[in-house]
């Protein structure tokens with residue numbers, strides 16, 4: 001048994017070595033290919049227009065433009081909302097809250113209960129943000145644009161206007177460029193959304209992931225730069241981010257900086273972590289990523305629990321309209337979930353699955369049509385897995401169906417807890433009596449939400465998703481027990497039964 005395990009392990013190790021050798025070889029060849037690219041235009045730190053970049057890199061630009069495509073998978077992909085198809089264009093995607101009214105109950109009192117839709121391709125990110133009822137019907141701030149627009153130029157210009165040294169033509173990663181970026185970030189973030197929105201023109205573009213001079217990958221988003229600095233300073237083991245381990249072992253004189261320390265393979269995930277993460281973003285405080293204790297759901301929750309707003313008020317996202325519980329809302333923690341999975345552990349990056357190499361004539365280029373790997377016949381997977389596309393897709397579906405079923409149970413439990421808290425309130429329970437149940441609702445709800453907001457339906461880290469949902473169910477049922485222990489009059493039970 002043991003021997004067999006060692007053999008399998010050695011086999012896997014050899015396969016991985018082979019894989020990395022292949023990758024190195026590929027990167028060497030890519031560099032050769034790159035140097036033969038005929039430079040038609042000079043790209044600068046001001047070039048936000050992807051069409052300009054497209055003149056030098058037509059293949060990448062062509063696939064980038066294809067992010068307008070809409071095609072559905074069982075749990076992902078994108079589609080137009082049939083009920084929202086206008087006369088001339090397909091404007092909006094399917095509403096997630098109409099699809100599952102339990103979500104509406106869970107978010108009652110928060111903007112997500114007004115409008116929350118299926119995500120779609122990168123080409124739509126600015127449009128969809130400008131059009132959502134969460135922006136149109138609620139006042140929002142410029143911080144929303146951090147992840148929905150090509151915004152570094154706007155940050156830097158605001159920083160320079162506020163006294164940061166240097167000019168915008170200096171490299172972003174230089175000392176002056178960084179000072180401008182960090183100074184402008186809170187200024188733009190605090191502007192009313194409509195005003196900040198006038199300063200940007202494009203959704204995520206080449207400049208947001210690439211250096212215009214060298215084309216190297218780079219991190220341009222202040223939220224991630226700050227987030228990684230606090231994550232590195234935490235104790236959370238992050239074996240999949242080797243450069244963090246190296247920084248921790250050093251003298252720590254300067255904060256961790258991915259642009260000087262991260263490997264190329266790490267950057268192939270970190271460029272996505274600029275946006276596909278849990279964050280706090282509203283008017284009371286500048287956008288931040290809650291990673292001071294680590295990347296797992298309970299570590300993030302602990303950061304929020306300890307956090308106070310600048311005015312000293314306790315931190316939460318919204319007060320639940322029916323139960324009165326103070327609640328947190330999770331947002332797309334793809335990077336955090338991926339971090340807990342076997343792929344991250346094995347060094348497989350977001351780009352390996354979502355931007356696989358495609359052959360274009362004699363060249364291999366990264367597919368900039370960022371989308372569900374299932375829409376590409378699982379070709380990305382087949383670089384490492386030998387199974388057929390049908391088999392790989394089936395394996396993804398097994399994980400996703402199980403996650404979805406467990407999430408359904410967890411949502412039912414949370415909705416039941418909300419209904420019973422309401423009934424207890426109607427029966428005259430005091431805030432003090434309800435405190436425990438409300439606290440448990442907050443915990444349960446944040447966990448369901450974390451898995452729900454994560455867009456792979458469990459695939460990025462199947463066991464972690466199941467662990468989180470198991471905890472959610474337990475917390476919700478504990479909340480219901482806490483209410484039962486109050487021994488309220490029969491009236492409360494009747495109301496609960498009527499729900």
Ligand code: HEC
Nearest residue numbers: 073075076077272276334335338343349350353372455456
């Ligand atoms: C091993 C391959 C793999 C890796 C690595 C990976 N993903 Fe995924 N991702 C998937 C699969 C499979 C799905 C499910 C697609 C579906 O349901 O259609 C998915 C779904 C998604 C979705 C939702 C897609 C949709 O169509 O709605 C997003 C967003 C996403 N991943 C982002 C990321 C980010 C960011 C990273 C890195 C932090 C990452 N993924 C790493 C395979 C991967």
Ligand code: HEC
Nearest residue numbers: 116117118119128129132134144146147275276279281332
């Ligand atoms: C830290 C990055 C980040 C910030 C800040 C951010 N978003 Fe997003 N947003 C994303 C990502 C990633 C997606 C795609 C994944 C998803 O939909 O779950 C998304 C999706 C969306 C969508 C489409 C799906 C939906 O939810 O209906 C809308 C609309 C949206 N965001 C609005 C906003 C608004 C309004 C704000 C400010 C309150 C905001 N975003 C702030 C990263 C961000």
Ligand code: HEC
Nearest residue numbers: 077078119120121124125128147204272274275350354371
């Ligand atoms: C500047 C922020 C930003 C960056 C950087 C970013 N994304 Fe996104 N991504 C978004 C937003 C916002 C959406 C949702 C757009 C919408 O629904 O309108 C999205 C949507 C997606 C989708 C869903 C596509 C679909 O058709 O449903 C996938 C998959 C995805 N991103 C993966 C990635 C990967 C992989 C990376 C890194 C290579 C990455 N993203 C980098 C913000 C970003």
Ligand code: HEC
Nearest residue numbers: 050053054057060061064204205206209268271351365366
């Ligand atoms: C969300 C981040 C992101 C955006 C936006 C982006 N790229 Fe890339 N790009 C990548 C990643 C990841 C790679 C793979 C780099 C590596 O492996 O070193 C890449 C690779 C490249 C390469 C190297 C050759 C190759 O195909 O692997 C070129 C050239 C390139 N991109 C051009 C562009 C252009 C032009 C645009 C805009 C139209 C663009 N990129 C937008 C993330 C991005």
Ligand code: HEC
Nearest residue numbers: 012342346348352353373380381383384385392395396462
């Ligand atoms: C760059 C290589 C690579 C790519 C690309 C890749 N995988 Fe994997 N995958 C691995 C490795 C390595 C493991 C872990 C094997 C081990 O250590 O036992 C793994 C494990 C898995 C597992 C078992 C998961 C678990 O939690 O135990 C599944 C399922 C899987 N991969 C599916 C996919 C699918 C589907 C895709 C494409 C969307 C994909 N993989 C892309 C390398 C890759």
